[in-house]
Amino acid sequence: MFPLRQVIATVRYTTPAFRSMSASTGPLIDLAVDNDGIATLTMQRPPVNSLNLELLDALGKALDDVSKNKSRGVVLTSSSPTVFSAGLDIMEMYKPDIKRVETFWTTLQEVWLKLFGSNYPTAAAINGHAPAGGCLLSMSCEYRAMVTGKYNIGLNETALGIVAPKWFMDTMCNTISKREAEYALTTARMFNTDEALKVGLIDVLATDKSDAVDKCKKFIKKFDKISPIARALTKQKIRAEPLTWLIKNRKQDTDEFLTFVQNPKVQQSLELYIQALKQKSAK
Amino acid sequence: MFPLRQVIATVRYTTPAFRSMSASTGPLIDLAVDNDGIATLTMQRPPVNSLNLELLDALGKALDDVSKNKSRGVVLTSSSPTVFSAGLDIMEMYKPDIKRVETFWTTLQEVWLKLFGSNYPTAAAINGHAPAGGCLLSMSCEYRAMVTGKYNIGLNETALGIVAPKWFMDTMCNTISKREAEYALTTARMFNTDEALKVGLIDVLATDKSDAVDKCKKFIKKFDKISPIARALTKQKIRAEPLTWLIKNRKQDTDEFLTFVQNPKVQQSLELYIQALKQKSAK
Amino acid sequence: MFPLRQVIATVRYTTPAFRSMSASTGPLIDLAVDNDGIATLTMQRPPVNSLNLELLDALGKALDDVSKNKSRGVVLTSSSPTVFSAGLDIMEMYKPDIKRVETFWTTLQEVWLKLFGSNYPTAAAINGHAPAGGCLLSMSCEYRAMVTGKYNIGLNETALGIVAPKWFMDTMCNTISKREAEYALTTARMFNTDEALKVGLIDVLATDKSDAVDKCKKFIKKFDKISPIARALTKQKIRAEPLTWLIKNRKQDTDEFLTFVQNPKVQQSLELYIQALKQKSAK
8 A cells, every 4th residue: 555665755754753752842832922912833843743642632722722812813833944744643543542543533623623713813834844734734724824945735645545534625625726636635746835825725935934924923913903703703604614514524534534544454554654764764 | 893993994985875875866776778688787876886775676676677678688887986886885784673674685685696696697897996795796797897997896894893694705706716715705805906807806807987898798798609598507507506505594694684783782883883984074 | 599600600519420420430449558557548439529329338338447457547538630529429319219318318427427436547638629528528537638729628518508417517617716617618618728728627738649648647657656545535535526416416417418308499409400510511
């Protein structure tokens, strides 16, 4: 299912995630509110913000804090100099404890429901690579500023032998055209920043992280003259279809994921994959 | 809910509507059929074609006339030199008579069902500003020519503390991309003519009203060689989803609107809003 | 229903189809697999690959062969130097044997379900005109390379007094924007290659048939590093809505078509149409 060449091709995103399993120290999310009342959430699970249960849980809690404290909006960014988020942590899926992996998945669903359906404005300051789950997080926001350069963004699940869930696809179709989404999803397309801008996967280029955060804040300040309640209801109404789908189908979506990770062939593939990563690391 | 600064920002569209409450004389819609059998419907409720019950009712009746007399198509335009339509008349919502405001809303629904789902070709010659309900009317047509210049168009309901109903949103998503629609609806974006052309909110620029009407007629003449029945069924089939939604949910949609206008906070906001308009008028 | 002028306007696509009724010799589909395991299906029903029952049946069987033999993908093209496919064969609809015309329609449905929902990658090398059903076949693939030049492509059913079925429309909306699809479907728009490229109806221009086939194969080779199962499930998930619709509504869709072809007015129109073709042929 995973030919080695494709494993090698994706190593650059996932190697650090594998290495980092025991390196977690300090808070996984930094929440800072500026004088204008805009919250910046910085993912800081070195080295590449692989989304494991703990990081997702911390992200969900931070979004709750923002909601309770009525921040004017949220900018989501990363403490890594080169990676926004490497996506879901493969190690959550390898030889999983079923109870934990189920919580992992339902926590991912909750984070998405909170972020994609939030009352407050959201923007992603994408200061590095954003494959798979990293791309999903940024697309769940309402605006995306990405640092120009060698970084890539996309839902490249098929390159890892994974089928993106329907709500990942819906999130992409909320951002770019159906045609572009189909092409990108089937070919595991990673867009460079120019390509991403052209199809609308990102909204604006930034020179560096600071510029990206500033542009996100400028977007959020667009809502100064807008009734917050009308804004929130409008956003939730236009995003209602994907939100309603997941709310209605959470159990089925979780079951599909659990079936997937318990498939012996998937576990074999992950085994091969992780061995390849170890060999690469050893060099 | 309506900070004063946003009230001031939107005064340019709504002041005249407020003033015009007692100024209505003559037919509210002029219906003229040219030698080619194309009907031009001109909204003429000075000064800015605010959509009150009487104007909507006259528009609905004019659409029925067109339908009965089998015109080749309809061009919708305005007698105002600067405004296509300022949108729904705020005065219909302020201290409303419940019976009248319910009729107001159901009449708006009927006009939309007739226009968006019409058998005959429809085009809007947008010869001035087209905010909110004005934008909705133009998007319900099949083609839009807009006079170049300082005019703006968009669904800016959130700037007035209003949530556009689902069928307003669906009408916008029938015209521009989901992404552009979400951004425009949440930020209350008013597009200038170049921006509107770029995202596809309008189809072509015109030098003046006469040129806009001509371009609309040229569009309608494209159907000379097309079977009218096949054309009508094709249009209604591709527009079926939003049409069916409103037909199935008219009662619920009306109830939502009635709840909204009877909310004391909404009435307070309208009060403040109208006072601000009066102060502005008095200067 | 069919004014003569529109009949004449469409003669260039359909005349040869009419003439060819008794000219069929040899296999209607050529299936050739190259050294890379990519299958090329060449429609060869001279002169213009009008889609009659036999051609559709042969195409369906060829798609089954590809599926069984696990080809890496399919390139669909034409043996005609100027026409990809002229669309559905009018003669299947004229004075039809009800049993045969029903099989004709259900076979068309099956071919679409196989092609639009295939496991394997699909691409169309469009080496000539592709009106109506010809356009449908190409849009059902995942990629389109079209030979630059005087060729046109589009769903021009309304020009023939026909309403494209919902799944034709859905297939177009999977490829281009809703707005472009509505405009194209109602106006019977035939896009030249530059226009088709601009709206995304095709993906790339080709200098000739050989170049078109090469570009299609290059697209299919993009999947070399992608898990075939993940790819297939991803494609089928993003295309699920139109596929599910037809599967659930096949009977109703067939009944609508049978009612249409048995309508005396439709038969009168076809009669006039075919007479016009004969007169044109006689000149």
